[in-house]
Amino acid sequence: MKIIYHCYGGAHSSVIAAAIHLGLLPENRVPTREEICAVPLYDRQGADEHGHFFFMGKDQAGHEVYLTARRSRPEVLENIFTGLAGIFGISSADYYLVNVMGKVNLTMKLGGFLSRRWGVTRVGRPIVTVGTQAAYFQIVKLVQRVKSEVGGYGENPVFQRKHFSTCRSGRDDSHGTPDGRGETGQKYLEPAVFEYQKK
Amino acid sequence: MNIKKNDPGKVLSLGKDARGNDVYALSVKGERGMVYRLVESFLNMYGIGENELSFVDSGAGDSFYLLAGLYCCRFPLLVPLGRYLISTGLKKHYGRLSQLTVDVQSRLVNLP
Numbered sequence: 001m002k003i004i005y006h007c008y009g010g011a012h013s014s015v016i017a018a019a020i021h022l023g024l025l026p027e028n029r030v031p032t033r034e035e036i037c038a039v040p041l042y043d044r045q046g047a048d049e050h051g052h053f054f055f056m057g058k059d060q061a062g063h064e065v066y067l068t069a070r071r072s073r074p075e076v077l078e079n080i081f082t083g084l085a086g087i088f089g090i091s092s093a094d095y096y097l098v099n100v101m102g103k104v105n106l107t108m109k110l111g112g113f114l115s116r117r118w119g120v121t122r123v124g125r126p127i128v129t130v131g132t133q134a135a136y137f138q139i140v141k142l143v144q145r146v147k148s149e150v151g152g153y154g155e156n157p158v159f160q161r162k163h164f165s166t167c168r169s170g171r172d173d174s175h176g177t178p179d180g181r182g183e184t185g186q187k188y189l190e191p192a193v194f195e196y197q198k199k
Numbered sequence: 200m201n202i203k204k205n206d207p208g209k210v211l212s213l214g215k216d217a218r219g220n221d222v223y224a225l226s227v228k229g230e231r232g233m234v235y236r237l238v239e240s241f242l243n244m245y246g247i248g249e250n251e252l253s254f255v256d257s258g259a260g261d262s263f264y265l266l267a268g269l270y271c272c273r274f275p276l277l278v279p280l281g282r283y284l285i286s287t288g289l290k291k292h293y294g295r296l297s298q299l300t301v302d303v304q305s306r307l308v309n310l311p
Contacts, residue, residue, distance in 0.1 A: 066244070
């Protein structure tokens with residue numbers, strides 16, 4: 001399944017949601033400013049890239065995580081995506097569009113506007129980062145809800161990352177079959193694939 | 200054809216052409232570049248070949264008559280005027296639109 005997080009500019013809330021989904025940011029505490037700014041694509045995307053689907057990586061259940069920007073037109077993204085999927089016979093169970101905009105607070109909007117629209121990154125980025133920290137647990141809740149709806153993460157997605165982190169080769173899989181394969185048939189030997197590129 | 204206000208970006212099926220190609224219409228106010236990127240990205244994401252979909256900008260929004268007609272249609276009293284302007288605009292640009300379809304059809308014939 002392809003999980004696509006989308007927001008206005010694809011630079012802050014959707015990037016954070018995708019990073020949390022992939023386990024790049026913690027779910028149990030608010031990350032520091034440095035940790036947030038170190039997330040690839042955070043506060044990076046420009047207006048000329050809005051509409052591109054950026055591949056962020058694969059999660060532990062094998063779902064592909066993307067992010068995109070759709071400005072103030074979520075219905076355009078949803079209608080076009082649904083329409084094209086219908087034309088090419090792609091099942092609605094194969095993708096999941098997640099609107100992260102509902103979790104964005106005023107501080108994030110102000111900082112994002114200054115940084116992305118006006119290009120005052122030096123002023124805007126610290127502001128948007130503070131806003132991101134304030135809205136962090138709401139985004140975490142959204143990601144957890146998405147994971148529980150999508151499924152394939154075992155019993156409880158909240159504790160799964162902790163469970164996997166104890167493995168010497170990246171991830172433990174005590175629920176899997178003896179040959180090292182998990183419930184989804186994926187081998188848990190490598191860390192989450194992480195590449196951000198235009199797809 | 201009646202496209203509702205809350206349907207921007209909805210892909211409408213119009214039928215098949217003489218060669219059996221499916222024809223669709225898509226209407227989005229503004230955001231032209233973003234729509235192009237969305238469609239292109241979607242095709243890349245699912246590994247769909249570029250030849251599978253021909254995305255053509257009719258450029259109808261560039262016509263002053265059409266834009267004025269659409270604006271007038273927002274107000275009930277001005278709907279007749281709006282329709283008149285739209286039909287005038289379509290008549291004015293009919294040659295260009297028909298040439299566009301001819302070009303697209305010839306391009307499709309030349310595809311490998």
